[in-house]
Amino acid sequence: MRILLDNLGKILEGFQVTLVLFAGGTVLALVVGTVLAAMRVSPVPPLRWAGATYVNVVRNTPLVLVFIIIVFGLPELGIRLSFRTFAILAVGTYTAAFVTEALRSGINTVGAGQAEAARSLGLTFGQTLSQVVMPQAARSVIPPIGSILIAMLKNTSVAAGFGVIEATGTLRELGRDFPQALYWLFFGIAAGYVVLVLLLSVAFRELERRLVVLR
Amino acid sequence: MSSVLYDLPGPVARRRSRIGSVVGGVVVVGLVVLVLWRLQDRGHFEGDKWEPFEDPDTWNAIRDGVRRTLQAAVVGIALALVLGILLAVGRLSERSVVRWPATVVVEFFRAVPLLMLIFFFFLAFPDLGSFGALVLGLTLYNGAVLAEIFRAGILAVPRGQSEAAYSLGLGKRQVMQQVLVPQAVRAMLPALISQCVVVLKDTSLGYVITYDELLRTGRLIYDNYFNIIPTVIVITVIYVSINASLSALANLVERRTRVRTGGAPVVHAPVDAGAAV
Numbered sequence: 001m002r003i004l005l006d007n008l009g010k011i012l013e014g015f016q017v018t019l020v021l022f023a024g025g026t027v028l029a030l031v032v033g034t035v036l037a038a039m040r041v042s043p044v045p046p047l048r049w050a051g052a053t054y055v056n057v058v059r060n061t062p063l064v065l066v067f068i069i070i071v072f073g074l075p076e077l078g079i080r081l082s083f084r085t086f087a088i089l090a091v092g093t094y095t096a097a098f099v100t101e102a103l104r105s106g107i108n109t110v111g112a113g114q115a116e117a118a119r120s121l122g123l124t125f126g127q128t129l130s131q132v133v134m135p136q137a138a139r140s141v142i143p144p145i146g147s148i149l150i151a152m153l154k155n156t157s158v159a160a161g162f163g164v165i166e167a168t169g170t171l172r173e174l175g176r177d178f179p180q181a182l183y184w185l186f187f188g189i190a191a192g193y194v195v196l197v198l199l200l201s202v203a204f205r206e207l208e209r210r211l212v213v214l215r
Numbered sequence: 216m217s218s219v220l221y222d223l224p225g226p227v228a229r230r231r232s233r234i235g236s237v238v239g240g241v242v243v244v245g246l247v248v249l250v251l252w253r254l255q256d257r258g259h260f261e262g263d264k265w266e267p268f269e270d271p272d273t274w275n276a277i278r279d280g281v282r283r284t285l286q287a288a289v290v291g292i293a294l295a296l297v298l299g300i301l302l303a304v305g306r307l308s309e310r311s312v313v314r315w316p317a318t319v320v321v322e323f324f325r326a327v328p329l330l331m332l333i334f335f336f337f338l339a340f341p342d343l344g345s346f347g348a349l350v351l352g353l354t355l356y357n358g359a360v361l362a363e364i365f366r367a368g369i370l371a372v373p374r375g376q377s378e379a380a381y382s383l384g385l386g387k388r389q390v391m392q393q394v395l396v397p398q399a400v401r402a403m404l405p406a407l408i409s410q411c412v413v414v415l416k417d418t419s420l421g422y423v424i425t426y427d428e429l430l431r432t433g434r435l436i437y438d439n440y441f442n443i444i445p446t447v448i449v450i451t452v453i454y455v456s457i458n459a460s461l462s463a464l465a466n467l468v469e470r471r472t473r474v475r476t477g478g479a480p481v482v483h484a485p486v487d488a489g490a491a492v
Contacts, residue, residue, distance in 0.1 A: 003439075043228070045236070047236075047239075056455075056459060060412070060459045063416070064419040065422060076257060119221070123289050123484075133220065141485075144490075145490070147487040148490055150488075151486050154328040157328035158423075161422070167331075179338070182338055189331070190331065193327050201488065
């Protein structure tokens with residue numbers, strides 16, 4: 001217990017890094033995921049194929065392998081970034097595939113009449129998607145996106161295997177230095193994750209409640 | 216499918232889309248060529264980088280890696296199924312003495328990163344070894360996730376079914392075993408298979424605690440021959456083909472079950488800590 005309290009600063013620093021990875025990954029995953037989802041429903045066949053290929057390959061690849069490709073592969077191309085940036089790229093590009101699928105199924109839940117009305121008013125594909133369908137789809141995909149982002153929060157822990165000392169990495173470091181306090185450290189850091197997951201689910205439920213529209 | 220989003224492209228739009236595709240294609244091909252050229256510059260495509268893959272020993276190592284990956288996945292899934300059933304029964308129990316502990320266990324293990332569980336077991340119980348730590352982590356995490364899948368499946372069976380069964384004089388156990396479970400299993404099957412893909416992918420976390428599964432085998436190969444790019448390509452192809460076949464099976468089962476029940480009900484899923492990501 002004392003060791004847990006003595007190292008509270010280190011543990012909080014670890015969670016700070018976890019949150020940085022989470023924030024960076026969220027932005028990347030949502031942006032890339034939205035673009036890919038638009039590609040998957042677009043009128044241009046090659047865009048649809050490219051989107052589908054990305055989703056099918058990435059969803060079936062283990063996250064650790066994505067990390068290896070980015071952390072060891074990009075430097076081979078002459079791209080050298082910090083481990084933290086690499087980790088954000090890895091969790092972001094991985095999670096984007098799942099965001100794409102959630103958005104796509106959300107787009108499919110929007111009533112056909114909405115898109116038909118938009119088209120009959122003369123809106124183009126881009127306008128139909130961005131001004132009529134996506135805003136409605138976004139509401140119905142808030143719960144699945146919330147689940148995906150919670151999973152991403154947990155997935156940032158894989159960065160611990162690739163040179164980033166975030167919360168899970170802190171457990172490994174402190175667990176080696178203080179093996180006698182391993183249980184305290186584990187349950188302390190686990191409690192941190194539980195709190196973060198709870199906060200995220202409450203936030204998404206609130207967001208859903210505010211945005212939900214009866215149709 | 217979602218052609219409702221746009222009018223059938225006319226001649227002008229088709230021409231524009233074709234020109235765009237060609238330009239986009241050229242850009243993509245250009246990027247790929249740039250990447251290959253850079254890799255070529257560093258000698259990643261010289262014959263000797265691929266030579267290890269002409270050696271049967273390399274393939275033997277990869278086969279052993281696949282075997283160890285499948286071993287961890289199968290043992291993990293089997294134990295997780297048992298744990299998941301126990302926890303689901305616990306969460307559905309009418310006694311709060313049983314319900315509360317089961318709820319706490321499920322919520323705890325779903326909220327903690329799997330890698331952290333595996334690290335902890337690896338450090339706390341050295342006797343388990345890397346295989347034991349990996350399987351224990353997979354079991355506890357996926358047991359908790361499966362428990363929620365089972366519970367949701369049972370609760371999704373229309374209430375009239377259990378009411379009818381009770382009114383026929385069946386006991387609680389019989390209602391569960393003969394009425395609810397058979398119907399729930401059919402609905403849960405796609406989610407179960409998807410979870411198998413997740414477990415298979417998660418066995419790669421063994422890489423971090425030096426369990427020689429497929430990914431770590433790949434690492435040993437490229438550390439030995441300095442041929443990271445060819446090895447990563449081979450390993451990725453193996454993972455994607457195994458997982459894509461399982462995902463395809465899940466889709467097939469989902470389509471089959473949907474036909475049988477005549478249109479799946481629209482389920483409003485709440486925010487879930489154990490998403491299959």
